[in-house]
Amino acid sequence: MLQNLLMIGWKSTVAVVGFVVLAIIFRFSIFWLIPIAVVGLLLFVVVEAIKARQLFRKRGFQVRGSTDNGFIYREISAEGTRVFNLPGELVEPGHSVYYPIPEDVWLRIAPEWARGRKHEIESRIHEDPLNRPL
Numbered sequence: 653m654l655q656n657l658l659m660i661g662w663k664s665t666v667a668v669v670g671f672v673v674l675a676i677i678f679r680f681s682i683f684w685l686i687p688i689a690v691v692g693l694l695l696f697v698v699v700e701a702i703k704a705r706q707l708f709r710k711r712g713f714q715v716r717g718s719t720d721n722g723f724i725y726r727e728i729s730a731e732g733t734r735v736f737n738l739p740g741e742l743v744e745p746g747h748s749v750y751y752p753i754p755e756d757v758w759l760r761i762a763p764e765w766a767r768g769r770k771h772e773i774e775s776r777i778h779e780d781p782l783n784r785p786l
Contacts, residue, residue, distance in 0.1 A: 715777050721748045725773055729765070736766050736773070750777045 675688045708714040713727040722740040726733055738761075740748035753761075758770045766773060 713776055715780060717748055723748070723750055723777060725766075725777065734763070734765055736763055738773075738777070750774070 670692070672685055672689055675685050704714075708726070709728070713725065716724045716726070717740070718724045718737060723738045725736040725738060728734075738750065739753065740750050743749050752774055755770065759767060762770070
């Protein structure tokens, strides 16, 4: 989660700076700069949330960082959304990586629907280069 928030953080900063620069170029008064920046930030956050949801529906799964340095694996099934919390290791602030876990640990922590799918789920986690070990 923190990893995703940090990614949104620098993008939103660029968006706000862009709106402020546009306001300066078009000579808006200083009174309008703050509302323009706030609207730009809100618009950016809403668009990013919509894009993330559409990608989740398109791919059928999603991997996100969690607050405990681990990962949250979610996927869409006929019964609804399935969720599996996986351990991760903090490499640096805001950057966790996923190391494959032994089969016996997997069988102990995995929900029933994920028990025979260790390699499939791990490969999906490692699709994002930020989640791979260095």
